[in-house]
Amino acid sequence: MEATKRKKALGLFLLVVVVSAATNLTTNYFAGKHQKDGFDRELQYPTAYAKFSDVKSGLETDFTLAAELTVHSVVHVKTQSKAKMAFSQDPFFEFFFGRPQYNQEPPVVEGSGSGVIISNDGYIVTNNHVIEGSSKIEVTLNDKRTFEAKVIGADPNTDLALLKIDAENLPIIPFGNSDSLKVGEWVLAVGNPFNLNSTVTAGIVSAKARNINIINSKMRIESFIQTDAAVNPGNSGGALVNTRGELVGINTAIASQTGSFAGYAFAIPVSIVKKVVSDLRQYGVVQRAVLGVEIADITAQLAKEKDLKTLEGAYVANVNAGSAAEKAGIKEGDVIVNVNGVAVKSVSELQEQIGRYRPGDKISITVIRKNNELKFNNVELKNSQGSASIVSSDKVDVQQLLGATFKELNNKLKKDLDLDYGVQITSLTKGKLMQQGVKVGYIILKINNQTIRSVDDIQSAVTAALNSEDKVLFIAGVYPNGRITYYAINLEE
Missing domain, CATH: 2.30.42.10 (PDZ domain)
Incomplete structure (x- = not known):
């Protein structure tokens, strides 16, 4: 009886083996045929994937060095301003009854944000909206020392401000290169959210050259770095750094319906920061170069209406009379695709590139006109007054x-x-x-x-x-x- 059971079990096992082998042979046959004649034959993988052929999965990423290099150079910015007391401004009411008298002191409104030390002698960059309207600005360093700060200058068009404290031998964060940032690259956000000193969060670059229309100015420059590193109230003005501990942006805004972090944050690229800070320090006012064109992003509808063969670049809707663009030969209907050797794919990228220069600087601009590429050299940029001269506050x-x-x-x-x-x-x-x-x-x-x-x-x-x-x-x-x-x-x- 036992011998019979063993024979049945052995027979069942052999049957399973035979079926499995047959299935495997059949699958391989059809798979090989499909590889020759089917969908896989048409797939072409980017050559860049070859770089990762020998890379081990789960490669460890260490942020400790970047955090240690930068955390001591990010400060806590505290502001004070007095709330305005609301009262009647009706002139007839005041004529008959007099102006209302208030004996109580208006409450002091406190605000906070972050800032980044950019020089050993106490220059600090932050957001304009952090310090705007404040009567007192106090800066607390990572070592708990406190200083009163002076506003050197502010630029509402980029939402940047430059502060100065009376201190020496301060640790700084070196400027990096925001142009070389790649989507998917690791970055750290360093700041003081919710009044918590020296907070570091990590994320990746989600996108570049974002225009989210948060700056209320006709001459605004918005070309934000988008990241998913956690940024909350109090982080404004703080540092966005790469894994080498270099400053690549100033954290400015979050996309949220609640006021707290909800997945995405936005930072001003350091390419803009360097220019604005340099101008404020040297001239007391930002030197804004103007090309003199009205531009628009190219949508599928616009491309169809204007018979454009590209969806990348900035479409020139109008050229201002007497402008640098008119003098250079740029015309309405052109598509600007390159500035000084740097490709531009959108309005925000063009604004960022022009925003790096001062009136009087000469640049090259490449356009697409009637599907032909034209390059204009020695385009001399002007200021908004139509002059190529630098404007100094004095x-x-x-x-x-x-x-x-x-x-x-x-x-x-x-x-x-x-x-x-x-x-x-x-x-x-x-x-x-x-x-x-x-x-x-x-x-x-x-x-x-x-x-x-x-x-x-x-x-x-x-x-x-x-x-x-x-x-x-x-x-x-x-x-x-x-x-x-x-x-x-x-x-x-």
Whole structure:
């Protein structure tokens, strides 16, 4: 009986072996046939995959060195400003009942962000939105030392600001090359989210040259690095570094419906940061080069309408009269595809490339015109005023232009009006302010949304306006009697 069972089991086993062998032979036959005649025959893998033929799976990535190199150079930026008390501005109400009196002190609003030390003697780069409107800025280093910071300059068009603290021998993060970043490359975000000092998170570069329309300016430059490294409130102004510990971006924004990290963050590439910081330090105002074209990204619909054979580049919708582009020979309908040997595939990439240069710089531009490639050499860029000269803040005579003299507020007036800053008009002559009805004693608080603490701030705001397209000053201020008044000054008239 036992012998019979063993024979049946052995027979079943042999049957399974035979069937498996037959199945394997049949599968190999048809697989080989399909490889010769089917889908696999048409697949062509990129030659770059050959680089990974000998790479072991699960290659270990170590971020400890990059973190150690950078964490001591990222600072905590704390700001203070006073909340504005809301009260009636109805002139009839005030005529009959008087201006409401408030005895209580307005609450102090505190904000925080991050900054990156870029020089041993205390220059720090951060976001403009971190320090905008603040009356006091305090910087805390990673070793817990605290300094009061001074604003050297700010650029709302790129959302960058340059601070200075009185310190020496500070650790810095060297500038890297954001152009060489590749999608999929590891990066670290270093900052102070939720007031937590020295926080490091890791992620990859998800995309480059992103335009997300968060900067409210006609001359904005948005060409963000997108990453999935966790960035939260307080990270703004912090460092985005590569695995070598080099600065490749300044963390600026997150894509979120809740205000906290939800998967994607955006950083200003260091190629833009270097230019803006250098200009603010050297000239006190950013030198913005202008090509003088109206441009658009190329969509499938636009390509069909204009009979374009490419979807990459920046389409020239209009060329401004007297501009650098017109002088060079660029025409409406051209597609700009290259600047100084660097390919541009979108409007944001073109803006980033032009934003690296100053008025007077000469560059080469390649365009596609009627499916033919044309190259224009020695294209001399201009400023927004149509000149190729560098504009320095000390070249603008603000007193003569506006027809006024100014002084900073004394402590008594600050206390009486409950102000932290402002510049008062002490005298007026025939000029733009008098033409708009401004009176002596008026206290300027903001110009074009830039906080005015000193006469130098007025100088900077006017110079920036002269270099903008609109050339208009939107002034917010208050008279000594408490009446808040706004003026618009056209600098071109």
